[in-house]
Structure formats: C-alpha cells, structure tokens
Amino acid sequence: MAHGILVVLENRGGVLKHASLAALGEAARLAPAVGGGVTALLLGPGAEALAEDAGPRGADRVLTMQGIERWSTEAAANAVVAALRSVDAAFVFVSATTQGRDLAPAVAARLDAAYLADCTQLSAHAGTLHAQRPVYAGKAMLSTRPMAEPAVFSLRPGAFDAWSGPATAGTVSALHHTPAATDFSAVVTAIAAASSGAKDVAEADIVVSGGRGLGSAEGFKALEDLAAVLGAAVGASRAVVDLGWRPHSEQVGQTGKVVAPKLYIACGISGAIQHLAGMTTSKVIVAINKDAEAPIFKVADYGIVGDVAEVLPALTAALRQALAQR
Amino acid sequence: MNIVCCLARVPDTTTRIAVAADGRNPDLANAQWIINPYDEYALEAAVQLREAVGGEVCAVHVGPVDFQKDLRAALAKGADKAVQLQTDSPLGPHSIAALIAAQCGKPDVVFLGKQSVDGDVGGTGAFLAHLLGVPVISRVSHLNIQDGRFTAQREIEGAVETIEGSLPAVFTLDKGVNEPRRAGLKEIMAAKKKPLDVLKVAALPARLEALKLELPQARKSGRIVGTGAAAVAELVRVLRDEAKAI
Numbered sequence: 276m277a278h279g280i281l282v283v284l285e286n287r288g289g290v291l292k293h294a295s296l297a298a299l300g301e302a303a304r305l306a307p308a309v310g311g312g313v314t315a316l317l318l319g320p321g322a323e324a325l326a327e328d329a330g331p332r333g334a335d336r337v338l339t340m341q342g343i344e345r346w347s348t349e350a351a352a353n354a355v356v357a358a359l360r361s362v363d364a365a366f367v368f369v370s371a372t373t374q375g376r377d378l379a380p381a382v383a384a385r386l387d388a389a390y391l392a393d394c395t396q397l398s399a400h401a402g403t404l405h406a407q408r409p410v411y412a413g414k415a416m417l418s419t420r421p422m423a424e425p426a427v428f429s430l431r432p433g434a435f436d437a438w439s440g441p442a443t444a445g446t447v448s449a450l451h452h453t454p455a456a457t458d459f460s461a462v463v464t465a466i467a468a469a470s471s472g473a474k475d476v477a478e479a480d481i482v483v484s485g486g487r488g489l490g491s492a493e494g495f496k497a498l499e500d501l502a503a504v505l506g507a508a509v510g511a512s513r514a515v516v517d518l519g520w521r522p523h524s525e526q527v528g529q530t531g532k533v534v535a536p537k538l539y540i541a542c543g544i545s546g547a548i549q550h551l552a553g554m555t556t557s558k559v560i561v562a563i564n565k566d567a568e569a570p571i572f573k574v575a576d577y578g579i580v581g582d583v584a585e586v587l588p589a590l591t592a593a594l595r596q597a598l599a600q601r
Numbered sequence: 602m603n604i605v606c607c608l609a610r611v612p613d614t615t616t617r618i619a620v621a622a623d624g625r626n627p628d629l630a631n632a633q634w635i636i637n638p639y640d641e642y643a644l645e646a647a648v649q650l651r652e653a654v655g656g657e658v659c660a661v662h663v664g665p666v667d668f669q670k671d672l673r674a675a676l677a678k679g680a681d682k683a684v685q686l687q688t689d690s691p692l693g694p695h696s697i698a699a700l701i702a703a704q705c706g707k708p709d710v711v712f713l714g715k716q717s718v719d720g721d722v723g724g725t726g727a728f729l730a731h732l733l734g735v736p737v738i739s740r741v742s743h744l745n746i747q748d749g750r751f752t753a754q755r756e757i758e759g760a761v762e763t764i765e766g767s768l769p770a771v772f773t774l775d776k777g778v779n780e781p782r783r784a785g786l787k788e789i790m791a792a793k794k795k796p797l798d799v800l801k802v803a804a805l806p807a808r809l810e811a812l813k814l815e816l817p818q819a820r821k822s823g824r825i826v827g828t829g830a831a832a833v834a835e836l837v838r839v840l841r842d843e844a845k846a847i
Contacts, residue, residue, distance in 0.1 A: 347736075348737060373755065373756065376723055376739070377737075377739045379724075380728060383694075383724065384698075384724075385731060390695075390724045390808075391809065392720075392723060392724065393722075408721075410721055411616075411627070411721070413817065415618045415620070415815065415816055415817070418815070419811050420809065420810050420812060421809055422807065422810055423808065460735075460770075461765070461770060464763050464764065465763040466757070466762050467761050468760050469756070469759050481847075523775075523776040524756050526776070528614075529614045530614060538846040547615070548614075549614040552614075555820055556817070559844045559846040567825070572823075573820075573822050574820045576823035578823065579827060580829075582829070586832075589833040593836075597841060
C-alpha cells in the first residue's frame with residue numbers, strides 16, 4: 276500500500292519559494308502519523324543546489340529532475356506522477372501559489388485522484404489526512420477528507436510554518452524520468468517582474484487598500500505615499516477596479532485576492548460583504564471612512580471617522596516620523 | 602472553430618453563508634444564483650474568438666437545477682448553442698470534467714473561469730484538459746489567439762508569466778482578460794430561437810467527503826480612536842504600543 280508524502284518544491288528561477296518550505300515543514304510534522312516519510316521533488320535548472328538546501332528542512336529524501344528547462348505544466352505534472360510512482364507516496368503536497376494551483380489539479384487529473392485546494396489546516400486521522408479549507412472566499416471553512424488515495428493537496432501560503440525541528444536526512448538523488456516532446460505544447464517563454472518594486476497584495480505583510488472614498492484614480496496617490504512609508508502593498512475594492520482606477524491585480528475580495536496580512540488599512544472602503552470575505556483574517560485591521568455606520572468598522576480593530584483626503588496625508592506624515600525614530 | 606465555454610452556477614457574491622442543519626453543507630435557501638463571475642469572461646472570450654475566426658460556441662453547464670434562464674442569457678450574449686447536463690449527484694472537478702469531455706467531442710478551444718466562487722477550487726480546467734489530451738493554461742489575464750497559436754499571460758506572485766503554444770488547448774480565465782458584454786434586446790429575442798438542450802446524465806461518484814462546515818469566528822468590533830486628522834496621533838500610538846503592528 277502506498278504511504279508517505281511527496282512535496283513538490285517550487286523552483287522560481289533558481290530560488291526556492293518560501294511557501295514550498297512551509298509545505299515541506301507541514302509534511303514533516305504530519306509524517307510520523309501518516310507513515311512512510313517525506314520525499315521532496317525539485318524540478319528545473321538549479322534543482323541540485325536547492326535540494327542540498329531544502330533537504331534538511333523536513334525531507335527524508337529529495338528527488339531532482341533535469342529536462343524541464345522551460346516550465347510546462349504538462350511536463351511538470353507528468354514528472355510529479357513519475358516521482359510519486361517511484362516512491363509509492365499516498366499524498367502530494369504543493370504550495371498554493373499561482374504555479375502550485377496550476378500544477379496541483381493537473382497532477383490530480385493524471386492520478387485520477389481527489390484534489391483538495393488551498394488548505395489552511397491539515398491533520399492526520401487513522402493514516403489518512405483531513406483538511407480544512409476556506410470556501411466562498413473565506414465566508415465559511417470546510418473540513419473535508421479524500422475518500423481514496425492518492426490525494427493531492429495545495430497548501431495556502433502563510434497558513435503553515437517551515438520546519439523548525441532537527442535537520443532531516445534529506446538524501447539527494449536523481450529522478451529518472453525523461454519528459455516527452457508532447458509535454459511541451461504550451462511552455463512559459465518569459466517572466467517579467469511586475470511594475471518596479473510593487474509588492475504583491477497577496478504576499479505583503481502590510482496592505483493599504485483604497486475604495487471609492489478616495490474620489491478618483493488620482494486620489495490613490497495619497498494611498499501610494501502611505502504604502503511607500505510602510506513598505507506596504509496597495510490593494511483596491513472591486514468598485515474602483517470596475518471603475519478602471521486600479522488594475523485588477525490589486526483587487527481584494529471574493530472576485531479578487533484573499534489576503535491575510537499583519538496589518539490591513541482600509542481607506543474609503545465601506546466594506547461590502549464580498550470585500551470583507553477577502554480580508555477579515557488580517558491580524559490587525561484599521562478603517563478610515565467618513566461614514567461612521569460603514570460596515571468596515573464592524574471588523575476593524577481601530578477606526579478613524581473622517582475624510583480620507585484629509586486623514587491620509589496626516590497619517591503618512593505621522594508614520595514617517597514614528598518609523599524614523601526607531 | 603469548435604469553441605466550448607463552461608458556465609457554473611454560484612450564489613451571488615453578496616450572499617451571506619449559513620450552515621445547514623447537517624453541519625456539513627451551506628444553507629443556500631435564500632441565495633440569489635448567478636453565472637460564476639469568472640465564467641462570464643470565458644463566455645466573452647469564446648464569443649470574441651468566434652467573431653474573429655468563425656465557428657461555433659457551445660455553452661455547457663453541469664448542475665442539478667434549472668439553469669435555462671442563464672443559458673438563454675449566454676445565448677443572447679453570443680453563444681450559438683447551449684446544453685445543460687443535469688444530474689443530482691454531488692459534483693467535483695473530476696466528474697464535471699468527465700461529463701463535459703463526453704459531451705463536447707474534440708473542441709479546438711475550451712474556456713472556463715479560473716475558479717467558481719463557491720468552492721474556490723479551480724480544478725475543472727486541468728481535469729478537462731487531461732481528458733481531452735490537450736494542455737491547460739490557467740489563470741490567464743491576457744490572451745491572443747492567431748493562426749492556431751496562442752500567447753497568454755498570467756500573474757504570478759510579483760511577476761507576469763508569458764505562455765506560448767498551439768491549439769487545441771483549455772484556458773481558465775482571470776478578471777481583466779476582457780470586458781463581458783451586455784446583450785441588447787435584439788440579441789435577447791434572437792436567443793429564443795437558438796438550440797438549448799437539457800440532458801439527464803449520471804455523474805462519477807464523489808471523491809471527497811464533507812465533514813464539517815463552520816463560519817469563521819466573527820471579529821470583535823474594535824473602537825473608533827477619533828475623528829478626522831486630529832485622530833492620527835492616537836492611531837499611530839495604538840498601532841505601535843498596543844497592536845505592535847508597525
């Protein structure tokens with residue numbers, strides 16, 4: 276019977292994604308109850324060097340594979356299947372980054388397996404795994420379990436911690452699998468960094484978000500100034516994205532990104548339910564809105580009732596001064 | 602060109618979710634139902650492609666309840682024919698994909714939304730692509746199809762990825778890829794004459810068992826630290842000393 280966990284680590288241009296180490300750490304914590312140990316898989320250029328680094332951080336063994344010079348979901352998914360068969364693992368873990376959420380269901384399809392997406396909590400029960408995952412963009416949490424093995428899980432970045440226990444064996448070896456030419460009918464041909472220095476709203480520790488209360492696209496200049504002082508990412512409500520004031524990549528909410536930063540500052544956002552779904556798990560929430568009855572104040576830890584056009588520049592100046600004193 | 606777009610039925614995003622008496626499923630008795638917002642981009646992409654290169658757009662929905670009004674709306678927005686594959690079985694990406702693959706023959710292009718905004722899984726495109734033996738390009742926010750080849754872009758964390766390849770292919774679409782149209786009166790009238798079939802089908806068994814559905818702990822209302830710019834000093838103080846957030 277298959278046993279053990281295979282963790283696919285994300286090699287982004289020779290750099291290991293931190294979210295992958297968190298998935299590996301969670302696998303290592305679950306391994307004693309699941310049995311069968313933890314195998315990590317690294318694909319692509321530079322895999323060997325990354326394997327030496329990642330191995331002791333939760334893996335019993337690390338498989339590396341060359342032959343995927345340019346990323347193809349098909350080639351990667353077939354490689355994961357080959358790795359799973361070679362170690363006879365029961366569960367596949369992938370971090371739920373964009374690449375992971377592309378890869379994981381493609382692996383599940385090939386294995387004809389259950390796919391549990393964007394898990395925020397995992398636990399072992401009688402040799403199998405139960406998962407908790409947000410549904411309706413976090414308006415509810417669903418606990419669920421696969422009814423058969425193998426099963427594929429993607430793990431939400433930020434929801435799990437990297438391995439903090441003693442170094443694991445992490446024995447590195449090569450996976451013998453040659454991708455087929457037909458694996459490359461769609462390939463990644465370019466990766467361009469997003470606009471200079473802009474932080475991704477889904478990854479930032481601090482998010483400052485703006486809504487219609489900022490008045491215009493130009494009104495976001497004050498928000499960008501605040502973001503610069505805090506080293507924060509800029510987020511936006513659906514209303515201002517639909518108005519064309521901000522790009523959709525910044526939208527927070529049910530049809531945008533779900534974020535859980537350490538600090539979320541909502542400026543001129545009333546707090547429609549579909550926006551709240553995307554940010555209520557933030558650690559600390561601040562709301563600035565001229566309407567004291569706005570729903571955003573019901574989820575905010577701290578609020579200022581006032582016009583953002585007046586409050587934002589004052590807040591930026593005060594924070595600049597406060598941070599400079601440290 | 603043979604173009605398929607897949608339309609899911611989801612509760613409107615303003616819906617408050619309650620837990621049903623069984624403790625495992627949502628109680629959606631009072632929900633307003635809509636076409637999944639991301640699938641509206643799939644429909645628009647399908648119609649734009651047909652307008653550019655010719656062919657036929659088939660809109661497919663898999664689900665238990667009557668969806669004909671929404672499928673009629675999809676026909677008004679430009680789909681040529683629509684079909685609902687009706688089943689009462691619990692559905693997942695594997696079973697939805699299997700039903701669509703069995704229905705659609707060999708499409709040149711399939712469009713779906715990147716995920717449906719109820720389960721937030723985003724798996725159907727990958728399962729469908731595998732069954733059709735074609736690549737899946739997921740979470741596409743920019744797409745150009747010409748002469749049987751495509752260039753797609755998607756956002757990855759902090760960067761934009763360009764993916765190139767040749768058709769046939771399955772695309773799952775993100776917001777921003779296009780601007781879905783509204784149907785005019787003329788199109789709505791014309792849609793009444795377009796073919797719309799409802800077929801009873803049997804789905805594959807479920808792969809997952811729901812154990813428990815819970816609502817997240819409600820946040821406690823915090824406090825208003827003050828009014829206007831005068832409150833800024835107090836806000837900075839509490840963020841630094843109390844919340845230790847800066």
